[in-house]
Amino acid sequence: MFRICRQDQVRRKHQSGFTLMELLIVMAIIIIIMTVAIPSFLNLRKQADETSAMQSLRAIHQAQISYNSNYPQQGYACNLSYLGGTGSNTPPSPQAAQLLPNDLASGQKAGYTFAITNCTKVSVNGQDMYTSYDVTAVPQAVGKTGNRGFCSDLNGDLKADLSGGTNCTQQIQ
Numbered sequence: 001m002f003r004i005c006r007q008d009q010v011r012r013k014h015q016s017g018f019t020l021m022e023l024l025i026v027m028a029i030i031i032i033i034m035t036v037a038i039p040s041f042l043n044l045r046k047q048a049d050e051t052s053a054m055q056s057l058r059a060i061h062q063a064q065i066s067y068n069s070n071y072p073q074q075g076y077a078c079n080l081s082y083l084g085g086t087g088s089n090t091p092p093s094p095q096a097a098q099l100l101p102n103d104l105a106s107g108q109k110a111g112y113t114f115a116i117t118n119c120t121k122v123s124v125n126g127q128d129m130y131t132s133y134d135v136t137a138v139p140q141a142v143g144k145t146g147n148r149g150f151c152s153d154l155n156g157d158l159k160a161d162l163s164g165g166t167n168c169t170q171q172i173q
Contacts, residue, residue: 042144049146052110053137054158054172060114060135061156063099070097075129076154078119081105111145112137117166136166 063083064076071094077083084105085096092098107114120132132154139146142164149161151168159168 046144046146049111049139050148050150053112053114053139053146053150056104056109056112056114057135057137057150057152057158058156059100059104060116061152063097064133064154066099067097073127073129075131076119076133078116078121078130078133080107080114080116108140111140113140136168138166139164 067077067083068075074094082095083097083100084102085098103109114137116133116135118134119130121128121130135152138149147164149165151159151166158172160170160172161168
C-alpha cells in the first residue's frame with residue numbers, strides 16, 4: 001500500500017502542466033493565424049460595405065420612382081430625408097414619404113455617406129418641381145469602410161469612382 005501511494009506522488013509530480021516552451025509555441029501559432037485572418041476579415045468587411053452601398057443606391061432609386069408617382073407636383077425628392085420618415089400615426093407626406101428606412105434616409109449607413117445632388121428644378125404653373133437628380137455614396141473612411149465611391153442617376157445607372165470619391169466613371173453591372 002505504501003508503494004502505491006509513492007508511485008501516485010511521482011506521477012503527479014511529472015504531470016504538472018504545460019511547459020513555458022509549449023505555451024510560447026501555441027501563442028506563436030495563434031499569432032501567425034491572426035496575421036493571416038485579420039486582413040482577410042477586413043477586406044470582407046469592406047466588400048460587404050460596398051455591396052450594401054450599391055444596394056442602398058438601388059433602394060434610393062426605387063424610392064425616388066415611388067416619390068415621383070405619389071407626389072407628381074413635387075417631381076423627385078432633392079433631400080434624402082424626404083424619402084424617409086417615421087411610420088407611426090403620421091401619414092406619408094412630401095417631407096416624410098416613408099419610402100426608405102430612417103438610417104438610409106439620414107444619409108449614413110454601413111460606413112458610407114449618401115447624398116442627393118445635382119437636382120434640376122423647373123417651375124410648372126408657379127410650382128417648383130425637381131425633374132432630375134444624382135445620388136452619391138462615398139466611404140466615410142476610404143480604405144477602411146470602402147475603397148470605391150458610387151453614383152447613380154435618374155435612370156438608376158450605377159457607376160463607381162475607384163478613388164473613393166464622386167467622380168464616377170466606371171460602369172457597374
